Amino acid sequence: MDARHRDDHRREENFAGLLMRVTRPTFSVEFFPPRDDAGAVVLHRAIRELEPLHPDFVSVTYGANGSSRERTLGAVRDIVESTGLRVVGHLTCTAQSVTQLEEVIDTYGELGVRHILALRGDMPGGPLACWQPHPHGLRNATELVELVKSRGDFCVGVAAFPDIHPGSTPGDDVAALCAKQAAGAEFAITQLFFRPGSYRELVSRMRAAGCTLPVLAGVMPVTTIRQLDKFAELSGAPLPEHLRTRLGAVASDPERVRQVGSQICAELATELLGDGVPGLHFFTQNRSVATREILARLLASRH
Numbered sequence: 001m002d003a004r005h006r007d008d009h010r011r012e013e014n015f016a017g018l019l020m021r022v023t024r025p026t027f028s029v030e031f032f033p034p035r036d037d038a039g040a041v042v043l044h045r046a047i048r049e050l051e052p053l054h055p056d057f058v059s060v061t062y063g064a065n066g067s068s069r070e071r072t073l074g075a076v077r078d079i080v081e082s083t084g085l086r087v088v089g090h091l092t093c094t095a096q097s098v099t100q101l102e103e104v105i106d107t108y109g110e111l112g113v114r115h116i117l118a119l120r121g122d123m124p125g126g127p128l129a130c131w132q133p134h135p136h137g138l139r140n141a142t143e144l145v146e147l148v149k150s151r152g153d154f155c156v157g158v159a160a161f162p163d164i165h166p167g168s169t170p171g172d173d174v175a176a177l178c179a180k181q182a183a184g185a186e187f188a189i190t191q192l193f194f195r196p197g198s199y200r201e202l203v204s205r206m207r208a209a210g211c212t213l214p215v216l217a218g219v220m221p222v223t224t225i226r227q228l229d230k231f232a233e234l235s236g237a238p239l240p241e242h243l244r245t246r247l248g249a250v251a252s253d254p255e256r257v258r259q260v261g262s263q264i265c266a267e268l269a270t271e272l273l274g275d276g277v278p279g280l281h282f283f284t285q286n287r288s289v290a291t292r293e294i295l296a297r298l299l300a301s302r303h
Contacts, residue, residue: 014155015057015115016186019214019291026056026279027295028088028216031286032171033060033071043075045283049288053229053295059117072105080111089113090158093144094207097136100143105124105151117157117189118144118180135284142179149184152173160188160206160215162198178211185228189281192231194240194264196271213265220283221290222261225251262290266297273298 019026029050034040045056058079062072076089089108091101108116120131122140133139138147141158142202148154158180161173168176177188193199199217206213222231222239232238243264250256269280282291 033075059088094121122284145183162193221265
């Protein structure tokens with residue numbers, strides 16, 4: 001079997017089945033759809049540089065408005081047509097009717113995408129903005145999981161929140177994950193976090209509640225000082241002070257910030273792997289350098 005045929009077979013295998021079969025942690029990467037031709041060049045370069053590392057899947061984020069939605073579907077189509085990678089398409093409830101959601105799900109199916117990450121999504125104001133359902137849409141991610149499963153043989157992933165979803169409680173977050181699993185979800189990916197204990201505590205709460213979803217750890221290196229506040233917003237918790245101190249010590253040197261950020265992310269990943277995390281999911285920002293550096297560190301530490 002040649003390399004391309006192996007990749008095609010890899011893409012067709014259900015990721016949840018892969019998680020049950022393999023004895024190693026999985027590795028996956030997330031991209032966002034480019035806004036213009038220059039962005040497309042950056043994305044294609046990142047895909048070209050990461051594909052030889054054989055990620056277990058790549059995912060593409062989703063924007064609910066018309067132009068963003070088309071960019072997502074276009075990026076997914078490009079990856080499907082130009083690579084043998086398994087693709088997970090994102091989908092959110094935000095600002096869309098059930099009819100619009102059904103159209104996107106069916107389009108994913110027509111493209112040969114059999115994996116969907118079903119998310120409630122954030123309002124345009126960001127994670128802290130009060131969420132409002134579309135008048136003809138869905139109320140939450142659980143209903144979206146049910147809708148996706150009703151449209152075909154899709155493997156569905158969902159989001160998990162180690163640092164607690166804004167406006168929620170630990171108990172509410174776990175109850176939501178239990179409901180998503182009951183609706184048909186087969187794996188979860190965490191939001192960004194920086195404290196290994198947050199992941200351990202989340203999984204412990206899930207298992208105590210009877211939720212057996214495998215939870216991939218979503219990780220992302222700090223590459224610029226400007227990202228610190230944004231990362232806090234995305235994770236729902238401030239960056240730990242000792243990490244801010246390490247990054248602040250090299251704030252005047254952008255290259256050192258990138259190096260220290262990659263080191264911090266590699267340390268987090270190493271601890272998570274030691275705890276038996278089933279997989280690492282890298283938020284790449286459409287760049288490959290930091291992800292490749294971290295994977296190289298992790299591989300080197302095993303020898």
